[in-house]
Amino acid sequence: MPHLFRQQVRSKRFTGPTAGHCGEFAQANLAIIPSVYAEDFLRFCVRNPKACPLLGVGEPGQWNVPALGRDLDIRTDVPGYNVYRDGVLCEQPDNIVELWRDDLVVFAIGCSFSFEQMLARERIPLRHVDEGVNVPMYRTNIANQAAGPFGGKLVVSMRPMSGAHAVRAVQITSRFPSVHGAPVHLGSPAVLGIDDLMQPDYGQPVSIHEHEIQVFWACGVTPQSAIESARLPFAIAHRPGHMLMTDIPNASLAVL
Numbered sequence: 609m610p611h612l613f614r615q616q617v618r619s620k621r622f623t624g625p626t627a628g629h630c631g632e633f634a635q636a637n638l639a640i641i642p643s644v645y646a647e648d649f650l651r652f653c654v655r656n657p658k659a660c661p662l663l664g665v666g667e668p669g670q671w672n673v674p675a676l677g678r679d680l681d682i683r684t685d686v687p688g689y690n691v692y693r694d695g696v697l698c699e700q701p702d703n704i705v706e707l708w709r710d711d712l713v714v715f716a717i718g719c720s721f722s723f724e725q726m727l728a729r730e731r732i733p734l735r736h737v738d739e740g741v742n743v744p745m746y747r748t749n750i751a752n753q754a755a756g757p758f759g760g761k762l763v764v765s766m767r768p769m770s771g772a773h774a775v776r777a778v779q780i781t782s783r784f785p786s787v788h789g790a791p792v793h794l795g796s797p798a799v800l801g802i803d804d805l806m807q808p809d810y811g812q813p814v815s816i817h818e819h820e821i822q823v824f825w826a827c828g829v830t831p832q833s834a835i836e837s838a839r840l841p842f843a844i845a846h847r848p849g850h851m852l853m854t855d856i857p858n859a860s861l862a863v864l
Contacts, residue, residue, distance in 0.1 A: 648756025
């Protein structure tokens with residue numbers, strides 16, 4: 609199924625957010641970094657495991673990364689890309705074939721979309737899926753642990769839930785540290801420096817019902833905050849919410 613989904617993306621038959629697709633398999637955020645910065649970025653991921661849990665790292669110039677899936681092409685198999693120059697988002701192409709370089713290193717980072725299947729199995733509603741929008745994501749006031757030029761602020765995704773569902777979601781997601789694990793915060797967004805939940809920095813806002821709790825998970829868009837703060841001459845990432853579908857079964861990522 610992930611292989612067929614990637615074929616749809618590659619042929620541009622699918623171009624939207626990937627939440628709710630291929631639920632049995634892990635989705636991945638991407639950071640594609642020139643090799644001269646790759647060691648620093650690897651240390652950044654190790655120091656920020658909630659936001660940057662690594663699913664795989666490629667060799668310089670390697671665009672297939674076999675550990676992530678068969679017949680996989682990083683340059684074409686993501687529904688949308690962000691291109692950064694000197695730390696500024698300057699382009700959002702639908703493929704990066706013409707931009708590919710032999711010194712680029714792929715970092716595949718776990719995504720919270722991967723644990724959503726487990727939440728759905730427990731009949732925990734996911735508002736962004738129900739409303740057909742990209743999950744809302746917010747920059748926080750929490751500084752990442754810096755490594756070399758990489759720093760920036762933690763980015764979080766938010767899902768509103770009833771109290772009972774929030775407790776169960778914590779229990780479920782705690783078993784999946786490779787896809788962000790347990791939430792980083794439940795409750796008031798002001799603690800995270802978020803002023804208005806209806807104005808996400810990425811994605812779209814969702815309805816929040818009376819008596820619901822806002823549940824915040826570390827988000828794989830955090831590396832893009834780090835790329836911006838590092839002001840790299842050139843870097844590529846996924847467009848938020850538009851993930852790489854891997855062949856890695858979600859079940860294989862569970863821990864006791």
